[in-house]
Amino acid sequence: MDMLLFQLERDSDKPLYDQLYNGIKEAIISKKITVGEKLPSKRKLADFLNISQTTIEIAYAQLLAEGYIMSKSRIGYFVEEIDELPYIQQDTMASINEYPKKKSYKIDFNPGSIDIDAFPFQTWRKYAKELFDDTSKELLLTGEPQGELSLRTEIANYLYQSRGVVCHPEQIVIGSGTEQLLPMILRLFNEDTSFALENPGYPAVHRMFSQHKRKVYPIAVDEEGIIIHDLEKTNANVVYITPSHQFPTGAVLSATRRAQALNWAAQSTSRYIIEDDYDSEFRYAGKPIPALHALDRNDKVIYMSTFTKSLMPSLRVAYFVLPPKLLATYNDVFNYYSSTVPRFDQHIVANFMGDGHFAKHLNRMRKIYRKKHDKLTSILEKYSSSINITGEQAGMHILLEVQHTFSEKQLQQLASQAEIGIYPLSAYRLDHYESSQAQFLLGFGGIPVQAIESSIEQLMDCWSIQKNDPST
Ligand SMILES: Cc1ncc(COP(=O)(O)O)c(C=O)c1O
Structure with a gap:
């Protein structure tokens, strides 16, 4: 074997044993050293490369452990047969790097x-720092499936004060985004349930319903929001709407339509409204409008919202509030599920809210x-x-x-x-x-x-x- 193959860079940050190990490994993979070939003895290679025998010993031990070479007692090390290379081929690697990147614009x-220049990093860091400590070691274990009680309590308080939504923390389920939570809601309804969606609407929601092969009636939207008369003409049982700020037209569901929607839902036990209140925190004209849920006297509204707009999209924390009847179904269907949001993140948000920083933010x-x-x-x-x-x-x-x-x-x-x-x-x-x-x-x-x-x-x-x- 050609000992000159290995060019070691003595000034590199990479340890010499690692450079040697990688050099030999690549030579084996690319078949520059053939199966059965004997590697130079540790002493000879150490002399040749002017490095210590220990360095060579470490590199050979690693190659041995990974199965690239075998050792024959008192004879030396030999290159092993590798059936299938556990490494990605170069052309595959190139195609991974060529994968089309998301278009970026000037x-x-x-x-x-969202605005990323005004986030209170210092305060957030304080809560994170406090939590990542052995006094919180219990948070290393799996938490409650519906989400941490402290966060659900903060959300219930916030919803009552700012959205007029009256609910108990037990009715709240926290999950990593509307995208994860809506499919859970779909599973609370049997296969025969048909749904109505705003058209135009949130594409992620359109995709979700079609991926779950649910029957969907598209319902037109005008300047007063979704047209409830059109909904009434369908056989839909459940309608998904964005009453506070229709996505994407921005229409606010008028008072008349709110009443019509709630009356529509009240007409059958199988009817429900999914209210997505995704960006209600930011309103620029008139007084804040309470959530549709606040007007519901028949437990017909499944309220959902997210921290994507109010804190950050990368947090991946959203939640829904279930009417009592659906809560029982939820407990049956999702009995064995764990929460999809890390407990530490949930506690950071809960403490941030509890100390008044969310309202301030x-x-x-x-x-x-x-x-x-x-x-x-x-x-x-x-x-x-x-x-x-x-x-x-x-x-x-x-x-x-x-x-x-x-x-x-x-x-x-x-x-x-x-x-x-x-x-x-x-x-x-x-x-x-x-x-x-x-x-x-x-x-x-x-x-x-x-x-x-x-x-x-x-x-x-x-x-x-x-x-x-x-x-x-
Ligand atoms: C209508 C609607 N719902 C929900 C969301 C947020 O979804 P998620 O909680 O999955 O980030 C958005 C985000 O743009 C939205 O437009």
């Missing part, structure tokens, strides 16, 4: 983005988003002869209607060429129907307030839309 109006974020919202709407006002905005009363996105000779797709392409991410409304419809007037979701949560004006100007420029003529 300006991204992604409705899912929400107040602060509300001011920040209001500033962004006001800036965005005032800049867009300058283009009002060519555009129209709706859904601007709450949340972190608005709906932009563009009067243009180009289609939604063509306008999106123009924006994409200018490295601007813009999200067409058709992508949120169950049938991807494109209306004659182009409409886009314009998320402002992730754009710094000082960048809003230039971002809008660049968007309008790429569409050749001019500001209003001041003389008219």
